[in-house]
Amino acid sequence: MTIALGFLAIILATLLGWLLKQSFNTQPWVADVVSETAHQGPLGTNSRLIALLTLLAVVSSFFALILSAYALRMELGDWVPLSEPQLLWINTVMLILASIVFQWTRNAAVNGQRSRLTPGLLLTGVLTTSFVIGQFVAWQQLQASGQFITSNPANAFFYFLTGAHAVHILGGMYVWARATGRVVLGKGDQSSIARSIELCTIYWHFLLLVWLVLFGLLLST
Amino acid sequence: MAYVAIADRDHEIEHHDPQTFITKYIWSQDHKVIAIQYSLTAIFVGLIALGLSAMMRLQLGFPDQFSFINPENYYQFVTMHGMIMVIYLLTALFLGGFGNYLIPLMCGSRDMVFPYLNMLSYWVYLLSVIILVISFFVPGGSTGAGWTLYPPQAIMPGTPGVDWGILLMLLSLAVFIVAFTMGGLNYVTTVLQARCRGMTLMRMPLSVWGIFIATVLGLLAFPALLVSAIMMLLDKLVHTSFFMPAISLMGTDPGYTGGSPILFQHLFWFFGHPEVYIVALPAFGIVSDLLSTHARKNIFGYRMMVWAIVAIGGLSFIVWAHHMYVSGMNPYFGFFFATTTLIIAVPTAIKVYNWVLTLWEGNIHLRVPMLFAIGFIFTFIHGGLTGLFLGNVTIDLPLSDTYFVVAHFHMVMGVSPVLVVFGAIYHWWPKITGKMYNETLGRWHFWMTFLGTYAIYLPMHYLGFQGVPRRYFAMGNTEFMPDSAQDLNAWITMSALFVAATQVLFFINMIWSLAKGPKSEPNPWNATTLEWQTPDHPPKHGNWGHELPVVHRWAYDYSVPGYEDDFIPQNVSADDAPAGRDHGGEH
Numbered sequence: 001m002t003i004a005l006g007f008l009a010i011i012l013a014t015l016l017g018w019l020l021k022q023s024f025n026t027q028p029w030v031a032d033v034v035s036e037t038a039h040q041g042p043l044g045t046n047s048r049l050i051a052l053l054t055l056l057a058v059v060s061s062f063f064a065l066i067l068s069a070y071a072l073r074m075e076l077g078d079w080v081p082l083s084e085p086q087l088l089w090i091n092t093v094m095l096i097l098a099s100i101v102f103q104w105t106r107n108a109a110v111n112g113q114r115s116r117l118t119p120g121l122l123l124t125g126v127l128t129t130s131f132v133i134g135q136f137v138a139w140q141q142l143q144a145s146g147q148f149i150t151s152n153p154a155n156a157f158f159y160f161l162t163g164a165h166a167v168h169i170l171g172g173m174y175v176w177a178r179a180t181g182r183v184v185l186g187k188g189d190q191s192s193i194a195r196s197i198e199l200c201t202i203y204w205h206f207l208l209l210v211w212l213v214l215f216g217l218l219l220s221t
Numbered sequence: 222m223a224y225v226a227i228a229d230r231d232h233e234i235e236h237h238d239p240q241t242f243i244t245k246y247i248w249s250q251d252h253k254v255i256a257i258q259y260s261l262t263a264i265f266v267g268l269i270a271l272g273l274s275a276m277m278r279l280q281l282g283f284p285d286q287f288s289f290i291n292p293e294n295y296y297q298f299v300t301m302h303g304m305i306m307v308i309y310l311l312t313a314l315f316l317g318g319f320g321n322y323l324i325p326l327m328c329g330s331r332d333m334v335f336p337y338l339n340m341l342s343y344w345v346y347l348l349s350v351i352i353l354v355i356s357f358f359v360p361g362g363s364t365g366a367g368w369t370l371y372p373p374q375a376i377m378p379g380t381p382g383v384d385w386g387i388l389l390m391l392l393s394l395a396v397f398i399v400a401f402t403m404g405g406l407n408y409v410t411t412v413l414q415a416r417c418r419g420m421t422l423m424r425m426p427l428s429v430w431g432i433f434i435a436t437v438l439g440l441l442a443f444p445a446l447l448v449s450a451i452m453m454l455l456d457k458l459v460h461t462s463f464f465m466p467a468i469s470l471m472g473t474d475p476g477y478t479g480g481s482p483i484l485f486q487h488l489f490w491f492f493g494h495p496e497v498y499i500v501a502l503p504a505f506g507i508v509s510d511l512l513s514t515h516a517r518k519n520i521f522g523y524r525m526m527v528w529a530i531v532a533i534g535g536l537s538f539i540v541w542a543h544h545m546y547v548s549g550m551n552p553y554f555g556f557f558f559a560t561t562t563l564i565i566a567v568p569t570a571i572k573v574y575n576w577v578l579t580l581w582e583g584n585i586h587l588r589v590p591m592l593f594a595i596g597f598i599f600t601f602i603h604g605g606l607t608g609l610f611l612g613n614v615t616i617d618l619p620l621s622d623t624y625f626v627v628a629h630f631h632m633v634m635g636v637s638p639v640l641v642v643f644g645a646i647y648h649w650w651p652k653i654t655g656k657m658y659n660e661t662l663g664r665w666h667f668w669m670t671f672l673g674t675y676a677i678y679l680p681m682h683y684l685g686f687q688g689v690p691r692r693y694f695a696m697g698n699t700e701f702m703p704d705s706a707q708d709l710n711a712w713i714t715m716s717a718l719f720v721a722a723t724q725v726l727f728f729i730n731m732i733w734s735l736a737k738g739p740k741s742e743p744n745p746w747n748a749t750t751l752e753w754q755t756p757d758h759p760p761k762h763g764n765w766g767h768e769l770p771v772v773h774r775w776a777y778d779y780s781v782p783g784y785e786d787d788f789i790p791q792n793v794s795a796d797d798a799p800a801g802r803d804h805g806g807e808h
């Protein structure tokens with residue numbers, strides 16, 4: 001459980017540290033000395049970003065716990081390391097490219113370059129979809145070579161981890177689809193579209209980071 | 222573009238009021254309506270669980286007298302009672318019910334930051350409840366694995382509900398976690414972003430702090446339950462071996478290789494322990510507000526109370542294996558967790574001292590909410606003290622899986638938070654409904670419930686000391702259990718049925734109040750917190766009318782020396798406070 005605890009320690013230290021800092025030198029019983037904190041919004045940033053960051057904390061907790069379970073389960077005698085299909089490397093490249101293109105699209109959105117949005121969004125969609133399809137094909141390849149989910153625990157974790165990651169990608173695709181729909185159909189004003197793309201980009205980078213950690217772990221164990 | 226706080230761009234935001242009956246009361250995005258939807262659903266399913274506990278007690282008190290209770294369905298009652306009460310009642314009620322109602326009002330906002338997501342979270346919660354209830358009716362019935370769902374038994378034949386019940390249970394939990402995450406995002410974002418002008422974090426009432434930190438705990442801890450649920454589903458459906466060891470079943474080989482049941486326990490309790498604080502922290506916060514309002518006195522040590530809530534929240538993640546002392550783990554492991562468990566008792570105890578000190582020399586009004594709040598202090602001290610016993614490894618070894626544990630967790634989770642729930646409902650009833658309840662009926666309800674729960678759980682500790690095991694359908698004929706233990710069981714059953722029946726008084730009171738109760742004034746308790754200062758009573762959609770409130774002081778300006786009234790609402794500035802001769806100095 002060390003992995004989960006370590007991750008949790010970081011999150012809680014940040015959150016609780018910030019909370020304590022907010023509260024340390026206050027004398028709440030003294031009236032009308034209004035520190036303008038609430039006026040600014042303590043995290044001077046928009047609510048959707050706060051919600052996304054919270055969601056990322058939840059998702060990180062989820063994956064950290066699976067990794068803790070992975071570490072624990074690995075200790076038991078019947079673990080046979082899985083040799084991952086080479087296809088996964090290609091899929092990884094797809095995901096990296098998707099992140100890069102999303103970042104480019106996001107920059108375009110923030111700078112008001114509307115013409116770049118449609119090709120950018122469509123390209124990220126294509127790249128991400130090829131990642132997901134590639135993952136599925138990798139599953140097929142494993143099945144074909146007799147590496148089933150029940151064959152041994154390393155396999156089970158492989159399918160679980162890649163499946164869970166893909167599910168989160170698909171969730172992101174839903175938001176991507178809405179943003180792309182708005183851009184293509186010409187609805188929505190520039191700032192709300194920019195914000196939506198910004199949030200998607202952060203989410204995509206996050207899932208890329210998660211994938212790199214998962215992939216690294218799967219390769220090395 | 223610089224950030225402008227939600228409260229400061231209130232006039233630019235378009236406010237749409239729902240127009241139709243459906244959008245006002247069914248597909249409602251208003252946090253108050255959603256709160257009531259959550260609460261009614263939670264209470265409904267909680268009554269089902271209460272009925273299940275009555276059946277359990279019938280078997281325990283009068284063994285083999287009832288033909289409709291056999292070992293299979295007894296364990297189904299035990300499991301469903303536990304799971305419903307902990308998750309579908311207490312968590313949903315405190316966070317979905319009270320959290321939704323109180324957070325925007327107490328923070329001075331018009332609604333949650335994401336009203337559509339809020340609405341979705343309720344309907345997904347309802348879906349999870351429906352899936353759970355369906356599990357009663359599938360072939361084989363619901364799971365009988367205990368609310369802790371330990372493998373390998375949970376998914377092996379011999380345990381009730383192994384065909385469908387366990388699948389629906391795990392699915393229902395997964396759906397609940399999705400609902401909870403949606404709600405949790407709302408509560409966290411609203412507390413952080415949507416407070417009105419002047420409402421700093423340290424001016425928020427403790428109710429909000431309790432619910433806020435509980436939400437953070439839930440967001441980080443529920444994934445552990447989700448992970449274990451998915452893994453158990455895979456073990457059951459696909460025959461992986463995350464948890465299932467290499468066992469043989471009645472001479473056959475079910476095909477599992479060497480999984481680890483202990484892995485499940487770690488994952489489950491990593492969720493399970495924060496879960497009990499998710500239930501307790503909102504209760505702690507709410508009871509602080511009940512005590513200070515009805516004692517006309519500021520909560521003693523507000524900052525310490527906030528830090529204690531935060532500390533309890535953080536520490537709650539490193540005590541989980543005190544539920545696993547008897548699992549065969551390394552004794553040093555046990556030593557570590559016993560230490561952290563004792564450490565977490567410190568901020569908890571500080572809170573208890575502060576509650577008592579709040580009452581000390583207070584102008585105590587023994588109204589119904591106050592009775593329940595004081596009842597909480599008694600029962601929580603009681604349950605917390607027995608927790609100290611169980612937190613120490615050596616004493617836990619003989620007491621584990623006995624009725625001592627059952628008595629402990631019912632006192633701290635079943636009795637104290639439920640007393641707070643009742644106190645809170647009585648307290649905020651005038652605000653939510655605009656009507657007043659019947660005081661006499663409320664008092665009867667309190668005394669019968671409070672004394673009744675003592676009658677149930679006090680003797681149960683003794684049974685635990687005797688060694689009477691929990692989760693047993695029948696005690697059989699053993700020497701260490703004298704016949705008097707059976708008499709005690711019968712007494713406990715009679716008390717339990719009595720207390721269960723008493724709750725009818727509460728429902729009669731509420732229904733009478735809705736139908737015929739007197740209208741209440743806008744602020745019958747003369748409370749300082751913002752929810753009592755709304756222009757409409759009960760608050761309308763949008764809560765505050767044209768202007769959001771501006772906060773000038775904390776939530777606990779009760780009996781401030783030098784002022785005419787014994788309370789100053791949060792949104793009253795220093796100039797407007799009706800002052801006496803001289804303004805009070807520091808206190």
